Amino acid sequence: MADIVLDKVTKKYPDGTTAVHEIDLEIADGEFIILVGPSGCGKSTTLNMIAGLEDISSGELRIAGERVNDKAPKDRDIAMVFQSYALYPNMTVGENMAFPLKLAKMPKAEIDKKVAEAAKVLELTEYLNRKPANLSGGQRQRVAMGRAIVRSPKAFLMDEPLSNLDAKLRVQMRTQVSRLQKQLNTTTVYVTHDQTEAMTLGDRVVVMRGGYIQQVGDPQTLYDNPHNLFVAGFIGSPSMNFLPATVEESKLRTPLGDLPLGDRVRRALSGADAPRQVILGIRPEHFEDARLIEEHQRAKGFEFTAPVDLVESMGSDKYVYLTVEGEHAVAADLEDLAADAGGADLPPQDNLVTRLSAESRVRDGADARVWMNLDKIHLFDPRDGHNLTLHEGQAAGVNAA
């Protein structure tokens, strides 16, 4: 049990590329922190530096207050779970879990006791004498976890531990990991590229991109108050809708129509360098079928009509894809997001993804009258992607005039 502090930690490779730029991060004792980002964002490199598998080029890494930059992995007293599980194929499940304890020269009786305990927690008791080759993916994953927990290390590092499991098992293991971490209360750093895992598992989430930290915060804060376009687009599924918008007098001209500007947004846009061209971001759940909106709410929003492209009924609610004519939002952040998602995870360019109540009677092919909550919109600067509507870290609603 220990806290982990990264103080301007940088990783530079001999060929000159910098994988991680001066990262500052304080991980509290017992905290479950998630490093998330698209591939190549430096999250695994950061984890490997904490593990000691990669050298730190500059900056300082402290575990439990002690500088460990120059310590070998084995002297840092941290355990790691790998995406490939990295089980020793020549050893049985029991031997795999006992391996770190054997190396630590623990007495045999104690090793057996600890392995038995861990096996019980992870429901592996009946498999102790099997070789990893004869286990299913989920069982192997649990063995890898077991090998980490038997040591009662200062911290757990997990490098996409669930990525090799099928979708259903991943959800089960996710809750198991979460429960195990709560039970053991051991500091855990967890790397993933899956924003759902990030949102559901962590106490705090660190969104990374290109070797820089974009934002650190608890999942809800990241979701509600993204600092920039990248975080806004990366967190949440289906992801946030982005539309180009132009600021004109007291109006915001968008492909959906002219939105009224509230006072606070006007103030946010009043700075000398405030852009005229902005990107409007709004999450799918902040739309609603206009017919289902109560009168007193109607005033807080904006109504528009758009042709329905597709309706996906999820039972609890409906995903309605609306066709929006006009230009697309353009920004470097959005291109990065699209590249990461392979275009698949983001709404198709001409579509606005909305999440309406199940009672909505919107149908394919027809026009729909849709209400949008103006309190929840975000405006981003397309030049650097930062969120213009954040004030002291809080989203400022665009109040209806």
Added chain:
Amino acid sequence: MTVVSRQKAASPEAAVPSRRAGLSEGKKQERRLGWLLCAPAALVMVAVTAYPILYSIWLSLQRYDLKFPENREFIGLANYATVLTNNYWWTAFGVTMLITVISVAVELVLGMGLALIMHRTIIGRGLVRTSALIPYGIVTVVAAFSWRYAWTPGTGYLANLFSPEGAPLTERASALAIIIFAEIWKTTPFMALLLMAGLALVPDDLLKAASMDGASWWQRFTKVMLPVMKPAILVALLFRTLDAFRIFDNIYVLSAGANETSSVSMIAYNNLMKGLNLGIGSTMSVLIFLTVAIIAFIFVKLFGTAAPGSDDVDGRR
């Protein structure tokens, strides 16, 4: 080959006999086509290996000396009795075993070192690998001659350096040492190459996991790398053992088998080609063939215990 291996792979689960009989017409056709496609290769193999082997077995059962061709006669296993009760044979056998065991053991260690270096090298990888392979690329006889000149008293630089007084190639112990040395120098790269292929089988994550688990470099090597590489190591050992047991050219050039440094291949050659004794020579060839087969059999048995499918049985505690 595909057909054969498929049959083998299917055999454990095909314990139910009806399965075979139940093959569909298409499957039968496919199998027949498989055999037909293999047939030319199989015929060539029979022509170039089976025939000479059978012929030499036939020769080994006869008294057949080309100097006295009229005495040719079928004598059963008498030649085997002659060879197996003969001191020359057993001396040569001992020498061969000695050379095999020492050279293969040393090659394994050096080859592993070389393989690790080649595997880890990042800068100039191609150059390192190429230069490491040079000895293996040189014709054995040429290399052996250069060693012989190097160890020739008076003119050889190694002889002048290490034994200015004596003639190392004319004394049994030193001659054997030089032969073994030449053999090691020549084939270590081959060993390294095979072992390097094995090293590539060890996932990086496994070594990372071991270092996280607290293993030192040596523990990672012995407890993780070696067990994972075991199949590759056994293959390398098998190849080299079979090869080393048939050692001929180095001895032929370096000592010509003088001072009891002959290997079994040397004396087989001497009897067969120089002595023109087809019966005794063939007997020795057959014995060498048998020994090689036994070595291979032992190794394959070892593989059997190491094969992934079978290790869960004896792997249980």
